[in-house]
Amino acid sequence: MAGVDEFALIRMLNQSGMKGVPGPAGSGVSVGIGDDAAVLRSAGGTELVVSCDTMVESVHFKPETMTYRDIGYKAMASSLSDLAAMGAKPRWALVALASSRGLSAARLGELYDGLYACANRYGATIVGGDTTSSPGGLTVTVTVIGEAAVGRALLRSSAKPGDAVFVTGPLGASAAGLRYLLAQGEAAPLLEALPDAIRPLARAHRMPEPRIVAGLLLGEARTGLCGALNDISDGLASEAWEIAEASDAHIRLFGHCIPQLDELRAYAAETGLDPLDLALYGGEDYELVGTVRADGVDELSGIFAQAGLRFWVVGEVAEASPYGSPAGVTFIREPGGEPVLLGKKGYNHFA
Amino acid sequence: MAGVDEFALIRMLNQSGMKGVPGPAGSGVSVGIGDDAAVLRSAGGTELVVSCDTMVESVHFKPETMTYRDIGYKAMASSLSDLAAMGAKPRWALVALASSRGLSAARLGELYDGLYACANRYGATIVGGDTTSSPGGLTVTVTVIGEAAVGRALLRSSAKPGDAVFVTGPLGASAAGLRYLLAQGEAAPLLEALPDAIRPLARAHRMPEPRIVAGLLLGEARTGLCGALNDISDGLASEAWEIAEASDAHIRLFGHCIPQLDELRAYAAETGLDPLDLALYGGEDYELVGTVRADGVDELSGIFAQAGLRFWVVGEVAEASPYGSPAGVTFIREPGGEPVLLGKKGYNHFA
Numbered sequence: 001m002a003g004v005d006e007f008a009l010i011r012m013l014n015q016s017g018m019k020g021v022p023g024p025a026g027s028g029v030s031v032g033i034g035d036d037a038a039v040l041r042s043a044g045g046t047e048l049v050v051s052c053d054t055m056v057e058s059v060h061f062k063p064e065t066m067t068y069r070d071i072g073y074k075a076m077a078s079s080l081s082d083l084a085a086m087g088a089k090p091r092w093a094l095v096a097l098a099s100s101r102g103l104s105a106a107r108l109g110e111l112y113d114g115l116y117a118c119a120n121r122y123g124a125t126i127v128g129g130d131t132t133s134s135p136g137g138l139t140v141t142v143t144v145i146g147e148a149a150v151g152r153a154l155l156r157s158s159a160k161p162g163d164a165v166f167v168t169g170p171l172g173a174s175a176a177g178l179r180y181l182l183a184q185g186e187a188a189p190l191l192e193a194l195p196d197a198i199r200p201l202a203r204a205h206r207m208p209e210p211r212i213v214a215g216l217l218l219g220e221a222r223t224g225l226c227g228a229l230n231d232i233s234d235g236l237a238s239e240a241w242e243i244a245e246a247s248d249a250h251i252r253l254f255g256h257c258i259p260q261l262d263e264l265r266a267y268a269a270e271t272g273l274d275p276l277d278l279a280l281y282g283g284e285d286y287e288l289v290g291t292v293r294a295d296g297v298d299e300l301s302g303i304f305a306q307a308g309l310r311f312w313v314v315g316e317v318a319e320a321s322p323y324g325s326p327a328g329v330t331f332i333r334e335p336g337g338e339p340v341l342l343g344k345k346g347y348n349h350f351a
Numbered sequence: 352m353a354g355v356d357e358f359a360l361i362r363m364l365n366q367s368g369m370k371g372v373p374g375p376a377g378s379g380v381s382v383g384i385g386d387d388a389a390v391l392r393s394a395g396g397t398e399l400v401v402s403c404d405t406m407v408e409s410v411h412f413k414p415e416t417m418t419y420r421d422i423g424y425k426a427m428a429s430s431l432s433d434l435a436a437m438g439a440k441p442r443w444a445l446v447a448l449a450s451s452r453g454l455s456a457a458r459l460g461e462l463y464d465g466l467y468a469c470a471n472r473y474g475a476t477i478v479g480g481d482t483t484s485s486p487g488g489l490t491v492t493v494t495v496i497g498e499a500a501v502g503r504a505l506l507r508s509s510a511k512p513g514d515a516v517f518v519t520g521p522l523g524a525s526a527a528g529l530r531y532l533l534a535q536g537e538a539a540p541l542l543e544a545l546p547d548a549i550r551p552l553a554r555a556h557r558m559p560e561p562r563i564v565a566g567l568l569l570g571e572a573r574t575g576l577c578g579a580l581n582d583i584s585d586g587l588a589s590e591a592w593e594i595a596e597a598s599d600a601h602i603r604l605f606g607h608c609i610p611q612l613d614e615l616r617a618y619a620a621e622t623g624l625d626p627l628d629l630a631l632y633g634g635e636d637y638e639l640v641g642t643v644r645a646d647g648v649d650e651l652s653g654i655f656a657q658a659g660l661r662f663w664v665v666g667e668v669a670e671a672s673p674y675g676s677p678a679g680v681t682f683i684r685e686p687g688g689e690p691v692l693l694g695k696k697g698y699n700h701f702a
Contacts, residue, residue, distance in 0.1 A: 030398055031506060034597075036436035036582060037402035037497075039504045042393055047381055051388035051479055052494060054447045058486045085387035096405045096447070096492040128402055135409045136487020141447040143403060143494040146388075153390045155382060231387060246386075 027125045028091060038127035040092055046147040049088035053079040057137025065181045067188050068107045070206040071140065072114025078233065079142040080122050081210035081286040085231035087154040087219020088146035090124040090212060096141040098134035115142070122212045152219055154229035154290070159247035163227050163291035165315035166300075168214045170259040171236055172275055175282025176267050177205030200263050208286040214311070215288060217303055225300060227291035227317075235283040237329065240315070241344045243291070244327045253315035253342065255333040276333070281345060291317055378476045379442060389478035391443055397498040400439035404430040408488025416532045418539050419458045421557040422491065423465025429584065430493040431473050432561035432637045436582035438505040438570020439497035441475040441563060447492040449485035466493070473563045503570055505580035505641070510598035514578050514642035516666035517651075519565045521610040522587055523626055526633025527618050528556035551614050559637040565662070566639060568654055576651060578642035578668075586634040588680065591666070592695045594642070595678045604666040604693065606684040627684070632696060642668055 023029025031039035042048060055061060055075045066074065076093065083090050095115055099108065119126050124144060159165075180198055181188060194202050211231070218226040228247055230239040236258070244251045255276050268275040279285075292300050297313065304310050318330075330339040374380025382390035393399060406412060406426045417425065427444065434441050446466055450459065470477050475495060510516075531549055532539060545553050562582070569577040579598055581590040587609070595602045609630050619626040630636075643651050648664065655661050669681075681690040 030502075031504060035507050036433040036580075037400045037439065037495075037504075039437070039499065040399040040401060041501070042399060048391040048393055048399070048496070049388045050391060050443070050445060050496065052445045052447050052481050052492075054449055054481045054483050054492070056449045056483055056485050059449075059484055082387040086390070088388065092401070094401060094403045094494055096403050096494075098405055098407045098410075098490050130403050130405045130492070132405050132407055133410055134407050134487065134490065136485065136490075139449050139485065139487075139490050141403075141405070141481070141492040141494075143445055143447075143492075144388075145399070145401065145496070148390070150392070151381075153382060153388075156386050229387075 023125050023127070029125055029127055032127050038092070040127065040145070043147055045150060047150050047153065049083055049086045049146040049148050049153055050144065051079060051082035052141055052143035053082065054139060054141040056139050063187050064185055065178060065188055066206050067190070068110035069114035070188065071138070072111040073118045073207050075140040075142045076115050076118035076124070077208050077210050077286060079144040080118070080124060080212060081208070081231040081233065083144055083146040084211045084215030085154070085229050085288060086146070086148060087152065087215045087226070087229065088148040089216060090122050090144060090146045092127045092145045093119055093124045094143045095126060095129035097129065097131045098139040099131070100135070100137060101133050103138065111140070122210060148219055154219055154226055156228050156230055156243050156246035159228040159243050159249045159251070159291040159317050161249065161317050161319045162294050163317040164294050164297050164313045165240070165251055165253065165289065165291050165317065166311040166313050167232070167236070167259065167287050167289050168211050168309070168311050169285070169287040170261045170264070171232065171285050171287060172278030172282050173201045173204035173261050173264050174208060174284040175278040176264050176273070177201035177203070179271070179273070180267065181205065197263050197266060200261055201267060205284065208284065210286055211288045213307060214304070214309055217307060217309070218290060221300065221303060225293060225296045227293070229288060229290035232285045232287050232289055233283060235281040236289060237280040237342050238283070238344060239289050240329045240342070243289070244329050248327050250318040250327060251315055251329045252318050252339060253329060253331050255331060256335060257312060257314045259312045280342070374476050374478070380476055380478055383478050389443070391478065391496070394498055396501060398501050398504065400434055400437045400497040400499050400504055401495065402430060402433035403492055403494040404433065405490060405492045407490050414538050415536055416529060416539055417557050418541070419461035420465035421539065422489070423462040424469045424558050426491040426493045427466050427469035427475070428559050428561045428637060430495040431469070431475060431563060432559070432582040432584065434495055434497040435562045435566030436505070436580050436639060437497070437499060438503065438566045438580065439499040440567060441473050441495060441497045443478045443496045444470055444475045445494045446477060446480035448480065448482045449490040450482070451486070451488060452484050454489065462491070473561060499570055505570055505577055507579050507581055507594050507597035510579040510594050510600045510602070510642040510668050512600065512668050512670045513645050514668040515645050515648050515664045516591070516602055516604065516640065516642050516668065517662040517664050518583070518587070518610065518638050518640050519562050519660070519662050520636070520638040521612045521615070522583065522636050522638060523629030523633050524552045524555035524612050524615050525559060525635040526629040527615050527624070528552035528554070530622070530624070531618065532556065548614050548617060551612055552618060556635065559635065561637055562639045564658060565655070565660055568658055568660070569641060572651065572654060576644060576647045578644070580639055580641040583636045583638050583640055584634060586632040587640060588631040588693050589695060590640050591680045591693070594640070595680050599678050601669040601678060602666055602680045603669050603690065604680060604682050606682060607686060608663060608665045610663045631693070
């Protein structure tokens with residue numbers, strides 16, 4: 001199939017044709033896709049939480065690392081992850097697409113299939129967007145709009161000395177999955193077709209799950225229980241540095257406390273990689289890293305357990321920096337080991 | 352200068368460094384650029400109006416048609432124009448940028464200069480975005496969030512038989528400016544350096560003004576005075592067709608009533624172009640086209656005059672289609688001329 005007509009694509013996305021129509025009950029959509037703009041009704045007593053994320057062919061994905069469905073799913077997931085990191089509830093999304101003329105309607109359909117699958121899973125309604133051609137590869141920008149109770153969004157700047165530092169899941173798997181897929185060097189196979197030992201790693205890279213429920217639990221917990229919160233898009237080191245700098249605090253991370261999948265440890269052992277290096281610098285795990293008052297760890301564990309979730313304490317906010325600096329991150333690999341100043345380097349597209 | 356560091360760029364955009372901080376009073380920004388997402392406070396009694404637009408190098412602009420400042424200004428203007436077309440008040444914007452590594456910090460600075468100039472002019476606060484590298488050219492996506500009183504956003508689907516069809520300004524100038532600049536074939540000169548006879552055409556193409564004030568006047572007018580509303584991004588023909596189809600109505604446009612700049616008529620005469628063809632199919636004028644109750648034209652003229660604005664009646668919504676079709680647009684070039692079914696073709700990136 002050759003290129004796809006923009007209007008046909010919009011019609012495809014908008015079952016109701018070219019008119020802006022209300023969305024399903026509870027979606028808050030007064031006018032959806034099909035007019036110049038969407039019209040949305042926000043719930044009372046809330047603030048809007050908005051963010052956008054761009055994925056670019058050859059930079060964020062290649063044919064051997066992702067299917068088109070994966071690209072759509074991950075583009076939506078990475079944007080929603082920013083809402084999770086604020087403790088916000090996803091409401092709406094807009095999708096801007098620049099794609100080469102050669103991209104078939106079937107591939108675009110798969111892309112939107114992934115976008116919708118992730119949006120539906122986490123309660124976001126796609127209310128608009130833009131499609132345009134591009135002489136280069138595919139670029140996908142997803143803007144998400146969520147809500148949080150007034151004054152309750154969770155910021156990076158709220159870490160306090162004495163807090164425990166936690167993460168919501170195993171780290172490093174996405175980077176390992178990426179390495180595996182690149183090494184195969186062929187078009188990304190379906191996840192089902194991958195070996196059992198690899199599938200969780202590839203899934204972490206291709207279909208990451210934004211930690212929306214965990215973010216909401218943290219946002220709704222009693223004031224002050226959760227301090228700072230970030231999502232881990234650029235690796236734990238970079239995210240911990242962001243919290244440390246925004247909070248003027250010093251964070252100490254313990255390597256042996258960082259949760260990692262058995263499959264990751266096995267893959268790392270086989271390939272001679274350091275699994276902790278993947279956790280600290282690999283990025284794109286989209287777990288949350290945050291701080292919790294030290295006397296609130298048990299309370300938060302209880303809240304998470306009620307929802308079938310857990311978290312892992314991986315560090316602490318130090319009373320004072322061992323280096324005398326106002327903010328930073330040190331890393332202690334093994335119990336009793338020497339703290340080293342952790343390099344900040346994360347995933348930086350312009351580096 | 353070589354590439355630019357993403358974090359340095361974010362810092363440049365965010366005078367306050369890496370912390371999300373409140374915006375200026377009245378901006379509704381509780382937390383601005385610098386955290387995972389921005390936190391915004393919407394005014395009471397309003398609905399949100401949201402849209403996004405993408406501009407791609409070699410598709411929407413080339414070095415000979417736009418400076419980097421123009422690209423920024425127009426990317427913001429074209430998105431804000433969608434809010435104008437809904438009668439909404441601009442509040443916030445997010446900017447997603449994919450740029451080649453070779454783009455200097457100075458050029459990026461000019462781009463943001465244009466983005467901020469347009470956003471400031473029309474009351475939108477830039478609250479977030481994403482910057483990433485791209486192996487291709489520059490891609491800019493601007494998402495805008497505005498507000499309208501509940502139930503008062505102006506839709507395409509509200510045209511009614513008997514309504515007058517109006518536009519808010521001269522049409523075709525942007526397309527003429529584009530043709531002039533492409534014919535010159537050198538890097539786009541500053542507007543000030545262009546001949547007087549060309550400057551308004553080039554300005555229309557490079558720095559279009561979204562008709563925010565006109566849109567707000569139409570949105571705030573008494574209920575039912577203004578019917579349908581669209582912005583003219585794809586040419587009058589295409590936009591009139593969208594209103595006709597969304598409203599199940601038949602629109603009759605009168606060629607001799609369409610306002611056009613003297614400079615456009617002169618340029619068209621010189622180059623052998625049909626100025627009406629540029630108005631109907633040129634696109635990117637970003638004026639508004641709408642319908643007003645026939646007995647409300649004088650009232651609306653008065654409202655516009657109070658604000659130092661005017662509009663031009665260019666057609667009518669017919670009682671019945673001369674072709675028996677449920678919806679469509681006919682065009683009568685001169686008084687007493689034969690109506691012809693107007694071709695729909697507009698600016699379609701995938702065509």
